[in-house]
Amino acid sequence: MEKVLKKGHFAFTGELGPPRGANAEEVRKKAAFLKGNVDSVNITDNQTAMVRMSSWASCLLLIQEGLEPNYQMVCRDRNRLAMQSDILGAYALGIRNILCLSGDHCKFGDHPQAKGVFDIDSMQLIAMVKKMRDEGQFLSGGELDEAPKMFIGAAANPFADPFEWRVYRLAKKVSAGVDFIQTQCIYNMEKFRQYMKQANDMGLTEKVFILAGVTPMKSVGMAKYMKNKVPGMDVPDEIIKRLQGVEKKKQAEEGIKIAVEQIEEFKEMKGVAGVHLMAIEWEHKVPQIAEMAKVLPRPKLE
Amino acid sequence: MIVAKRKPIEEIKEMVKGYQKVLNVGCGTCVSVCLVGGEKEVNILNAELEMARKMEDNPIEMGAASVERQCDREFLAELDDKVGEYEALMSMACGVGIQFLAERFPDKPVLPAVDTTGLAVNQDVGWYEERCRSCGSCVLGWTGGICPVTLCAKGLYNGPCGGTNNGSCEIDPEQPCAWFKIYERLAGQGRLDLIKEFHPANAWQDQVPRTLIQPGYEKAEATGQKT
Ligand code: SF4
Numbered sequence: 001m002e003k004v005l006k007k008g009h010f011a012f013t014g015e016l017g018p019p020r021g022a023n024a025e026e027v028r029k030k031a032a033f034l035k036g037n038v039d040s041v042n043i044t045d046n047q048t049a050m051v052r053m054s055s056w057a058s059c060l061l062l063i064q065e066g067l068e069p070n071y072q073m074v075c076r077d078r079n080r081l082a083m084q085s086d087i088l089g090a091y092a093l094g095i096r097n098i099l100c101l102s103g104d105h106c107k108f109g110d111h112p113q114a115k116g117v118f119d120i121d122s123m124q125l126i127a128m129v130k131k132m133r134d135e136g137q138f139l140s141g142g143e144l145d146e147a148p149k150m151f152i153g154a155a156a157n158p159f160a161d162p163f164e165w166r167v168y169r170l171a172k173k174v175s176a177g178v179d180f181i182q183t184q185c186i187y188n189m190e191k192f193r194q195y196m197k198q199a200n201d202m203g204l205t206e207k208v209f210i211l212a213g214v215t216p217m218k219s220v221g222m223a224k225y226m227k228n229k230v231p232g233m234d235v236p237d238e239i240i241k242r243l244q245g246v247e248k249k250k251q252a253e254e255g256i257k258i259a260v261e262q263i264e265e266f267k268e269m270k271g272v273a274g275v276h277l278m279a280i281e282w283e284h285k286v287p288q289i290a291e292m293a294k295v296l297p298r299p300k301l302e
Numbered sequence: 303m304i305v306a307k308r309k310p311i312e313e314i315k316e317m318v319k320g321y322q323k324v325l326n327v328g329c330g331t332c333v334s335v336c337l338v339g340g341e342k343e344v345n346i347l348n349a350e351l352e353m354a355r356k357m358e359d360n361p362i363e364m365g366a367a368s369v370e371r372q373c374d375r376e377f378l379a380e381l382d383d384k385v386g387e388y389e390a391l392m393s394m395a396c397g398v399g400i401q402f403l404a405e406r407f408p409d410k411p412v413l414p415a416v417d418t419t420g421l422a423v424n425q426d427v428g429w430y431e432e433r434c435r436s437c438g439s440c441v442l443g444w445t446g447g448i449c450p451v452t453l454c455a456k457g458l459y460n461g462p463c464g465g466t467n468n469g470s471c472e473i474d475p476e477q478p479c480a481w482f483k484i485y486e487r488l489a490g491q492g493r494l495d496l497i498k499e500f501h502p503a504n505a506w507q508d509q510v511p512r513t514l515i516q517p518g519y520e521k522a523e524a525t526g527q528k529t
């Protein structure tokens with residue numbers, strides 16, 4: 001993915017949620033839909049605070065299948081010691097991309113009474129990986145033997161309030177040392193255009209690759225749920241109306257159409273370096289979406 | 303002030319199960335102000351326990367005492383002559399007071415009747431909100447006087463996270479987002495620059511038991527404890 005972005009190609013990344021169990025086949029099955037259709041695949045880390053197969057282990061399964069993983073790491077479940085040792089191990093085993101996240105609060109998950117760690121926050125995690133990579137040092141300043149040359153990513157939510165602050169928070173991640181950003185799923189295009197304009201004006205897009213987040217809607221129900229129940233999500237009424245405008249059976253198709261139109265616009269949008277497609281539990285639709293969005297074939301770079 | 307809430311009666315009954323004579327000690331300071339462990343609450347709990355045990359045909363005698371501050375040796379000394387006749391002590395003070403009581407009378411089982419919940423402000427009668435986790439290195443100077451350690455559900459130093467929802471925290475629409483408030487307050491003061499800067503990983507001060515000796519008092523500590 002690093003090469004794709006640095007060579008100036010429009011990147012296309014996917015996402016895969018590991019199973020709630022030790023089922024490696026499940027990971028391989030989902031990976032098969034993504035192979036050849038994306039540059040790399042985010043592997044979530046106990047997403048929504050539900051216990052799942054560890055991100056690094058699922059990343060390895062992907063490498064075995066010939067895909068490139070983006071190792072997601074949240075600050076909720078590990079302290080700085082565990083994080084650093086996992087980063088070293090992941091790199092030693094061939095993982096090259098890391099995505100630094102705060103993580104959803106434990107309250108949302110299957111162990112709501114667990115103690116959230118948050119020893120460091122996502123911003124500090126970015127800086128820590130950068131320090132390990134560029135200075136060959138642990139957070140403590142101690143020397144490490146062979147630096148993990150990770151390509152460092154983070155998430156950004158352009159829509160959570162205060163909206164005026166969001167681009168400054170992006171700037172903060174850039175100064176902490178992030179190489180690429182994947183945004184929260186975008187539905188409010190107008191707001192995103194504003195956000196990108198600010199990012200361009202502040203010169204941020206020259207320092208960081210921004211991948212626009214896309215999640216196709218499967219139904220009106222999903223759109224309403226995202227609008228009302230998911231914190232920090234901005235779903236304009238037009239999207240819901242458009243989905244309501246077609247028969248129930250055709251809503252999923254319409255959702256994909258909307259996503260494809262978005263991707264077309266992102267290709268032209270100044271400062272957007274690629275798209276991050278989050279089709280969780282819809283991996284089998286990725287080949288179709290990639291085809292329709294005309295992002296195939298993916299560049300092969302050695 | 304330090305606030306606490308009373309333990310459920312079932313849990314307290316379970317703790318005193320094997321005893322017939324227990325002294326319940328209240329505290330006249332924080333827990334009294336927050337209506338959980340003062341003289342009045344000691345009497346109420348005692349009456350409840352005695353009643354419950356009487357119904358079970360297994361009476362218990364609950365003694366009552368209340369000291370000005372259970373976290374202060376001087377006041378605990380008032381109990382010295384009293385505890386001998388009891389099998390166990392119960393305390394309605396905060397966790398600090400309960401431990402100091404146990405330390406003073408190491409031969410007696412000491413049972414907590416309250417759960418200490420934190421350092422809080424009084425918002426209204428009987429309504430308390432936590433404000434400080436005594437982290438040991440206060441950041442209020444650059445966070446607009448709003449504590450992210452306590453009031454942000456993730457204790458972030460570089461917030462807000464992506465979960466802010468119309469000014470609420472992602473955990474609950476009723477819970478204001480601390481970082482949203484920090485932003486608003488600093489914006490109002492024209493001091494947003496303070497949070498544009500990256501704040502590096504925190505050096506946690508609360509990972510070992512802490513002892514505090516104010517400057518000028520080192521010597522008193524060295525000469526040992528006085529009773
Ligand atoms: S930063 Fe918060 S927890 Fe720490 S001392 Fe200040 S108010 Fe208390």
Ligand code: SF4
Pocket residue numbers: 453454455456457458461462463464465466467470471472473478479480481482
């Ligand atoms: S929504 Fe606000 S208060 Fe809640 S975890 Fe995120 S930054 Fe902290």
